[in-house]
Amino acid sequence: MSFLSDLWQSIGEKGRDLIGFGKPGAVRTPGDLTRLAGDLLSGRGEASGVAIAQEILDAYGRLDAPARRAFLVALAEGFGPDSVALEEAMESYHAKPSPAAIMALHRAAEPRRQELIRRLNLAPGGTAALVRLREEVLASLRDAPVLEALDADLAHLFSSWFNRGFLVLRRIDWSTPANILEKIIRYEAVHAIHDWDDLRRRLEPPDRRLYAFFHPQLADDPLIFVEVALTREIPNAIGPLLAQDRAPLDPARATTAVFYSISNCQAGLARISFGHFLIKQVVEELKRELPGLRTFVTLSPVPGFRAWLEHEADDPRTVLSSREREAVAALGEAGWPDDAQRARELEGLLMPLAAFYLAEARSQSGKPLDSVARFHLGNGARLERINWLADRSSKAMKAAAGIMVNYLYDLDAIVENHEAYANENKVVASPAVRKLMRGTRSRSEVATIDTPA
């Protein structure tokens, strides 16, 4: 297989140069670039597409922010479908909705932008540059909603190019090249990695793993990664997992794999989802390597809990009782986590509310309010346990009063859970979580599947 390994090296090499844009060269105006984009779509583009694509992406990198925006808007406004051809295709379809007419209609409705984007991808490092470009599109969407059309086209093509079949799972460890490791440090979004020693503590001990997805076109740059701790029980706090002085566990004795941090790396790939593939593949990888593992579980933050609490507390039609509202207010006081009795009181009031928030509180679409909950429940995981004061970092205290959640990935139940969630908005929760809620609120839709023996 070493022929192949050698083979794909060059893909990455091509991608490296362009990734930061800004190669020196002549300055061009947005208008110049728009004309070049036209050329790229024309006959001239067929003959010398690579060169034109490269020039567009390079020159884009040398523009300042307003000029970039102007070019993006020009793309969004100017490279839609040919409206005459589209009219004709619709007429033909109405005249006779044959397969050929459908094909013609689909083709006519495709914005010319899509072919333009495909041709920009001819440039060395084109894919990486386009991911970066979409990052800028997304950042400008609020101010320039017209960019939505461009975003949709990029997203459409990215979902083909970053199809799961083209991704590769890699374990990251202490023998991984430093230029990749530094990106892990930078991209970690859940529990910050402070320096190289901190990174090392998450990579080198035998009971720690880090896995990432890569794509051939994004040289040395992970798409998403997950950090795993091997333990003998489901953890109820993050502190012991990240402690500097802990004694590592012999992996052969581990029974539980804990996914304690999942980070997306590429803002330009927002909404191109591969997180659930990552978790499932890591589960398979771990099971193959360590047959003693029985339990696969997360230790996850609850990013929206306090915001929801405060919103509810202010809402005249609140579901909160007056004692609960007092508890919400008390969270703002300093020092309560160190006052054992006070903390216990708050626990008694807030834990049922957390269960309610995660399992019952819904958006208009009928899905849970919490984004992390949506991710794991949507993957078919079960809401397993809610942990009080599990993360005392200021970030976690502010977001969720220190509460963390275990979502359980039970491979035998994932499909069923996922379908109940996808089709009926059912949140599958453990008996313990259901018990937490019991009696407190009435309109429960929480499923009542019992823990497997």
Place this chain on the structure above:
Amino acid sequence: MSFLSDLWQSIGEKGRDLIGFGKPGAVRTPGDLTRLAGDLLSGRGEASGVAIAQEILDAYGRLDAPARRAFLVALAEGFGPDSVALEEAMESYHAKPSPAAIMALHRAAEPRRQELIRRLNLAPGGTAALVRLREEVLASLRDAPVLEALDADLAHLFSSWFNRGFLVLRRIDWSTPANILEKIIRYEAVHAIHDWDDLRRRLEPPDRRLYAFFHPQLADDPLIFVEVALTREIPNAIGPLLAQDRAPLDPARATTAVFYSISNCQAGLARISFGHFLIKQVVEELKRELPGLRTFVTLSPVPGFRAWLEHEADDPRTVLSSREREAVAALGEAGWPDDAQRARELEGLLMPLAAFYLAEARSQSGKPLDSVARFHLGNGARLERINWLADRSSKAMKAAAGIMVNYLYDLDAIVENHEAYANENKVVASPAVRKLMRGTRSRSEVATIDTPA
């Protein structure tokens, strides 16, 4: 960079198993597979897409030919766009042709097959299996024209997945793994490679090169390759290039690179073009390695010449004179190539006709009749020289009375040539070729650009 090289190895490994279909397992009916395809598109597919995709592709491989056809037809007939949603999208568009309405229309007009194909690609080796599947679609098109819709969707997605940006050029030499080399032997379509010694003669001498394009998902399997001979002049016959006992040229002394064979390897990638990228990239590679190279030229067959001659000879409105028609008839006689005088007579009559056939004879679309000519002229090459009795193999005698052609890739003229060809159907020919035609026929559209100094 070795991290990456190691990285992509696994992509290839995944692809290897499935490539031949036919993994053992339960037999399923086409109806079963169609239902599974429905599942794959549903919520269940989101949870366990990889497994379902794999099962569909595996089980497809175990079907017999009629059952396969039935499944393909079911895909072509049953997974079009949602016609109600499409109607609504068209109405919205008519009501207000906003960018959002265009996006919605494009989305509604997309056959659900495309998402299905994207999900089939989740299976390990999915891409290779889908290429194989399209090979079968193409082979069945004549008998089952309904498959055109399926073919169009596959081609649409393949043109994204096999975008030039994802391909890698590799030199193939005598240290390449044997399993790849045997595919080169098998795929060579122009001048057959008889055995391993014959292959070696095309790889190992210092004045020989072979380059191929690979894709990460097609493990160990080239997409297209080109064979190159380094020489000191433009060759006028294939024999000396392939001779067993020739003395190799020191590459540092070479002035000319001859592309003497280009072979597409994957029938399932028909019409997904990358040949012109291959030639251009090989030219760049060679120039970097051997700055002494000045001339890049092909030695190409003329696959349709005699068929055209015979068609013309039978046509009452023929452009052929009676002497020319006699010459056409004489080609059927045995032994004429060894009769020097006879051969000279035929040369005098047929060479102008070959020039006319290549440069002037056109299909209704206005393009040249000869497929090889179309390929190189479309790439921006120039019709440089026509060589009499350049290939005496029975295949070449039958196809073109042994005539071969040099197409010249002059990097400075490629874009201009290509545009003249693409926009005005102009065939750029050398003065020598134009001279061959002179006086013989009147409606010449041959361009009159002179040889660069």
Place this chain on the structure above:
Amino acid sequence: MSFLSDLWQSIGEKGRDLIGFGKPGAVRTPGDLTRLAGDLLSGRGEASGVAIAQEILDAYGRLDAPARRAFLVALAEGFGPDSVALEEAMESYHAKPSPAAIMALHRAAEPRRQELIRRLNLAPGGTAALVRLREEVLASLRDAPVLEALDADLAHLFSSWFNRGFLVLRRIDWSTPANILEKIIRYEAVHAIHDWDDLRRRLEPPDRRLYAFFHPQLADDPLIFVEVALTREIPNAIGPLLAQDRAPLDPARATTAVFYSISNCQAGLARISFGHFLIKQVVEELKRELPGLRTFVTLSPVPGFRAWLEHEADDPRTVLSSREREAVAALGEAGWPDDAQRARELEGLLMPLAAFYLAEARSQSGKPLDSVARFHLGNGARLERINWLADRSSKAMKAAAGIMVNYLYDLDAIVENHEAYANENKVVASPAVRKLMRGTRSRSEVATIDTPA
């Protein structure tokens, strides 16, 4: 680990060029080279050793055979130890045999050739060139016994450089580079590989394996390799193993690994033994991959049997009976193997003699006469079974009347067997082999260890 893999690539690259000697350059006389060798040992050698070493090895490659011989003889005669220093060291040792005196004596007794050879090894590809050089030394030993000193020094250093710790075991399969595979074809010394298809039959089926030892300095060139067949019983003939049309066995069902061919590749490494390491490491490798394997056994030739028989038949003090001598004579007749009755008669007479030859006939050193027997018994294998008419190739008929032998590698008994053999010249044989000999001859030293349960 990919850093390392990348790392060692360059070692191989360095080695490649020189391997065939004969780089073009100025012709030098043997005297020139001898002077250069002197320079290499001097202060000048310290400053520019690499260049001088390279020049010596290159220029050696351009000499004709007599000039090479002259240079080798000059090395053998002229670069011994400094006899004055050696005398002094001996005197010091006699005066006081301290550790320092021993060290000094050992140093003084070392021929300066050894340092010269170490410095020749500085040249890129030096190791490969020196292995080639020793090949020529060995080929000349009979005519120029003075070369023995040079051979001894080369062998001494090679045993350090080719220490088992520096060798790497690699499986060779159909995805191995062609330039390595062609060497396997060329080096196979037991059952010739006729062509690439024949090679493929030994590599590609799931029940076939080929393993080789490599050394970092011998680019792409194996040192020794072994071919393995996976079976369900101990084979009694070579034909079925090599048959073209056999159905391969699912390796998971295999119980027995048969080493049916072991070939040394480098004549210049004669007497630098690594064969026993190879077999033991392959056994470990196979056990890890296929836990169902229980039996590790060879199917080996008996290269010296008929030569011994004929020698015995001619010897007045022969151990052969007159019927046995008639049988020996009968082996010269054509066609007997196809005469079933005749073959059975010969079997009855010759099989006990084969057992005697293998287990009892000894050289003056007390070791068995047969070289293959010495190799496997010396490794601790057991003489397991003797197979009649197991190889009907003319080579095997001529050498051993078609007889082949199974030597059994029982990991639990290897150390004990080896020690009995090494210390007491005991040949451990199976009960079946011992039975074959029973009663026929009296001075048996065959061990009587029973088959382990």
Place this chain on the structure above:
Amino acid sequence: MSFLSDLWQSIGEKGRDLIGFGKPGAVRTPGDLTRLAGDLLSGRGEASGVAIAQEILDAYGRLDAPARRAFLVALAEGFGPDSVALEEAMESYHAKPSPAAIMALHRAAEPRRQELIRRLNLAPGGTAALVRLREEVLASLRDAPVLEALDADLAHLFSSWFNRGFLVLRRIDWSTPANILEKIIRYEAVHAIHDWDDLRRRLEPPDRRLYAFFHPQLADDPLIFVEVALTREIPNAIGPLLAQDRAPLDPARATTAVFYSISNCQAGLARISFGHFLIKQVVEELKRELPGLRTFVTLSPVPGFRAWLEHEADDPRTVLSSREREAVAALGEAGWPDDAQRARELEGLLMPLAAFYLAEARSQSGKPLDSVARFHLGNGARLERINWLADRSSKAMKAAAGIMVNYLYDLDAIVENHEAYANENKVVASPAVRKLMRGTRSRSEVATIDTPA
């Protein structure tokens, strides 16, 4: 070549485990290990050498320091040559000093330890473990001089195993695996690397290089490395080279390569020299990559200058004048480097002394006193320039009053310089350095070769 690259990976893998000794297992006494060493040399060792070697090295790692020492002493005392055989060999030699007698004598004088060490090297990771073991031998030599014999044997074999032909030069950069980079941080012996950011400043800017030698058996562990700065002139101080905020130079504009730090990594490889190979190979590498480089020069410390000054100042027969002795005393005062006038006075007195120390002061062997000077002059470099207050770190102030030296590697003069140095102890110095010394002292042996035009 990727077959090879893949190939050697496993060598490194084998080496990794053992490198730290101390694998868990039964505790053994030094006596046990000595008996095992005897077994390893015996017939049993031939059959199961790998296992015994591994057990000895593993168990050694589990011993405490005194027990290790006891085992090392047992090796040094107990595994010398067979004295009876040695006597006989000497007698035979005296009887007839034939080549065979010399060979026999050399063989008889070889301590059995050498074969023992060769067999210990059979263990996976054996080489790395033996390098570590020699580190311990060297550390104990002063207390246990008997270990010299063991050290000599290890050094003898290491000089074969670590022959230049087996080393590989690798550039270390920011994409090198972190486990290798952290060793660079740890091993840097000249200008300490404070953290990962500091390391990065020496690797990533385009005008910085770091090269290391590796050996296949020392997994991921460099033997020696050199740090290079590309500049436009010969630097006269270290500060600007290591400054955090400097602007990097475009390598294409560089004219000078400065070797500003060379660090040996393996204490166990002391006196196995490869430093001069490293520098020469890096020079070649750099010239190939950057043809604009004209000057190759070091910026080196002067580790022994102040110690020598103080020794001279105390010596009644000193070469120092009384003003010079006052200057030596003044070096102990705080703050003088910041007092411009004081510093200038000291410069005037001390710079000629530095020139004298480097070029004229000699040990009894006739070589320069300064170890760094000996290294570069021995390589054939020229003493080019002495720089005042070039390194104000406390280490450099203490060692050399902040003086640093440029040694010039002029490829055309290296051989000549080396020979003059090796044969006649001549120190080749630039006119500027010679001028510094002029008139101050009389017994100059400084060569008077002029700067090449």
